Amino acid sequence: MAKIKEKVIAPEYIPDKGSHVLTIDKQKYLIVNDAMYTFYQRSKGEFSPFFLGIRDDKKILGCKCVKCGLVRCPPFLTHCPDCDFAPTKIVEVGQVGKMLSTPPITYFANSLFLKMAPYGRGRVVLQGADTALSVNVYTTTGILAPGIIKKGTEVKVVFRDERNGEISDIFCVPTKELTRAQVAKKGLLSSQINWEGAVEPALKKPSAADKAAYAKAFKEIKSIIKLMNQTERARKDIAGWKRDIKVKTTGGEFAIVINNGDIRVEEKKLTKPDFVVVAKDPKVLADGLAYRGAITDSVIMKRLWISKNMEFTTIFKLDRMARSVARSRK
Numbered sequence: 001m002a003k004i005k006e007k008v009i010a011p012e013y014i015p016d017k018g019s020h021v022l023t024i025d026k027q028k029y030l031i032v033n034d035a036m037y038t039f040y041q042r043s044k045g046e047f048s049p050f051f052l053g054i055r056d057d058k059k060i061l062g063c064k065c066v067k068c069g070l071v072r073c074p075p076f077l078t079h080c081p082d083c084d085f086a087p088t089k090i091v092e093v094g095q096v097g098k099m100l101s102t103p104p105i106t107y108f109a110n111s112l113f114l115k116m117a118p119y120g121r122g123r124v125v126l127q128g129a130d131t132a133l134s135v136n137v138y139t140t141t142g143i144l145a146p147g148i149i150k151k152g153t154e155v156k157v158v159f160r161d162e163r164n165g166e167i168s169d170i171f172c173v174p175t176k177e178l179t180r181a182q183v184a185k186k187g188l189l190s191s192q193i194n195w196e197g198a199v200e201p202a203l204k205k206p207s208a209a210d211k212a213a214y215a216k217a218f219k220e221i222k223s224i225i226k227l228m229n230q231t232e233r234a235r236k237d238i239a240g241w242k243r244d245i246k247v248k249t250t251g252g253e254f255a256i257v258i259n260n261g262d263i264r265v266e267e268k269k270l271t272k273p274d275f276v277v278v279a280k281d282p283k284v285l286a287d288g289l290a291y292r293g294a295i296t297d298s299v300i301m302k303r304l305w306i307s308k309n310m311e312f313t314t315i316f317k318l319d320r321m322a323r324s325v326a327r328s329r330k
């Protein structure tokens, strides 16, 4: 996957220069796209050691009361309110812990958190800490579905390879999805985890009917993707995005290739796809692309399987393209 330098505001949220006419009571008014922007820098204040620990040392820090010994993680107090405001000192805590409660899962996040979705938002009590740390939780087993991470599930802190000194620099995955060495390793990086380990659902041997269903669905998918490629609005939905998607269905297999505003579909077997979609019934995918129901819904409802949780974003983009085509037709 090509790495794209991120901006504070994602390019897709920046409107194009332009203008249009709005008519109110038969009077024409010119409306011009303009901007008002303020960027700012934010100090992490007394939280700085905690965030620097994450950014530079791949450590999770807490604060320990010198009197009662309670360890709070994150270290949100410099003095203990339970001990007549005795000072606390910074201590390192473990990177394995247990979920305090069952995390709710966010599939449709707002623009700020969109590229993290789907994610579970949970509270984890790390070894050596007495309070819970709020973290995002993920799975390496495909899409994050309810039941994978629950109250009491043992999880491991994982550090993103690129860290900025924010809580989103870390996340947790269940320890049972990791090797013992990974669980034991301090400062485990996201790139050191096997994100390709999801087990694909098996497809049965195709019958003549399955092959016919595939041929029909593929024909429709091909024509809708051609239309997407001709629709400026849909092309914008995948600006700066590059993905090779392997699509497996009972009756046959094909590839969807997204390349910076361009989308193609070809009847070929990709050997190194960015991710895999398994659609037992290819009509489910054809329906989604044709704007008859959302593809994201089909993923959540498990009618479509995708090999990587983070690729929900790509599925979301495909839904947007379907919508863009539908709107342009009006």
Ligand SMILES: [Zn+2]
Residues within 6 Å of the ligand: 065, 066, 067, 068, 069, 070, 080, 081, 082, 083, 086
């Ligand atoms: Zn205390």
